[in-house]
Amino acid sequence: MKLSRRLLIFVGIFSSIASLGQLEENHIFKENYYLFPIKPGIRNTLAGTMGELRSSHFHTGLDIRTEGKIGLPVHAAAPGYISRVAVSTSGYGNAVYILHPNGHTTVYAHLDRFHGALAQYVREEQYRRKTFELNLYFRKDQFKVERGDTIAFGGNSGSSGGPHLHFDLRDENQNPLNPLKYGFTEILDNTPPVARKIAIKTMDKDARVNGQFGRYEFELKRIGNNYIIDQPIEVKGKVGIELYGYDILDNARFRCGITTITMTAADREVFRQEINTFSFSEQRNILKHMNYPDLHDTGEKYHKLYVDDGNELRFYKTDNNKGKLTLEGDGLTPVKIAMTDSYNNISYVDINLKSATVNSDKAIAYGNSHDTKIDLIDNTLVIKAPANAESLPAIYIPDRQELQQSYIINNKTGVFLWDMRQGLPHSVDINGENRLLHYKEMVSPQHSFKYYNDKMDIYFPDGALFDTLYLQASYDYIDSDKTEQFSIGDVQVPLKKYISVTLKPQKSYKDPEKYSVYALDARGNAHYKGGKWEYSRITFRTRDFGKFTILEDTIPPKIVPVRVDKNELRFKISDERSGINEIKCTVDGAWVLMNYDYKTQLIWSEKLDFTEPFSGEVKLTVTDNQGNKNIYSSLL
Ligand SMILES: [Zn+2]
Structure with missing residues (x-):
């Protein structure tokens, strides 16, 4: 009995996939199936493209410019229904997801506000659940849309650095696709990708670049749309090549993504990457795709033109050496890198590598410093x-x-x-x-691992590391400000997953409930990490190595009223150390929705019934992450 029921379920799943496949053939390859969601038909520019390198992820869609304005209508790109709406202070901010009959989903993010009945529905849900942040999923029959319908208004909500529309196109598995492959005439691109520098890195202890071990960068000389280095570069042993390049679209100054990069050595293709899709769960591998130590030090985003150990992304095609080069023979080996953008504009980098048989004494960069x-x-x-x-x-x-x-x-x-x-x-x-x-352990990426000492325990769950880790751990007591510093790992080594750390303070903290763990950046600024106390030890999670300390926060958040009247409540809020955790506003005892933009530190009311004036006691409570509260109250 049980068996046959299971069988039925499986049959059901397979048949629904089959019908999606059929629909897909009918719809997606139709020319101009998708409408440009901002001012369709009018020429526009982009501030970002799909596959573009960001500091911890590949950009999943287009950043469409909105004339620097908030409030431009955002149109549904194709018919379908609104399947999801999210409201968040960070990330996508206010976002709408539309599921189309071809199985694709389009996503519209950083919106200022939603449109019409949807806006009303979301507001009612916020009041019903007494929360600003929301994540709602809808049935097929709730919010149907036609191609071109206004669904929302463009904005700057969430983690956005200026008004724009973030627009994703996703396949039936929610993996991003490149929207520029779907024929938007609003965007012009006749400008090929730009290359700035290459780097050559030794891949093992016996390899050399111009006689030296390590990673060396070379400026490129531009000739027309192509790039060269005048002199051949001498290499010995196994090396990897990295490219600092990006795409530029017509009439825009923004650095966008290069879709396809190939590299040939002596006319043989050794490496190819085509960023046509990837999955969200693989995103963090970008820290192995780029040169992470260099990103950390300079902010420059290099593409490694080899698949490094631990990189699980699947959009590469390489030879057996994963794109790493070992020269054969004495002569010159020409290396050609081709960069192709979404509109098939191509530019090339040409360099020559010269095989070195002995170590030669040539100095590049590494300076006159006699310091060790x-x-x-x-x-x-x-x-x-x-x-x-x-x-x-x-x-x-x-x-x-x-x-x-x-x-x-x-x-x-x-x-x-x-x-x-x-x-x-x-x-x-x-x-x-x-x-x-301070090297303590050699940690394998293959399985979970626990490290213990008298100052801290560190737990690496399975899959937390990209590669073998040489774990450093040390403790310092800083006399000048009487703080403890726990150094864990190397800031230049990326982590794939969160690790759990238990600190065992050597000094005693009188009121531990007022203390939390903070990460210290290179400038010495403290960033709240939280943590849970148990038996005078504190446990927290981190996805970055570095220095950590334990700090007190007894100062409540600040509240500055900007406007408090019968029509609107608006405040500026801030918190010095641990940061804002909770905002609660009531008028005459009834909960009031407060929108929150952390970038401007503003919160403002949104009434359920616009015609009803606020009246009675206004009470605003703002709580920080350490539990310190500030209460504002006044009478209307
Ligand atoms: Zn974006």
């Missing part, structure tokens, strides 16, 4: 120290071992390389000075 510098690049520890034949550096792993100099830069700086897989060093002796390295 220790870096970890993938599996190799790089120690740069003043060249001094009388005392070679030694490494403790834990036995003392003298390091052999790999090469010299400018007769001044000796470079010593250590393969971390041969043992975790705890310290290095350089010119009689001992430096602690």
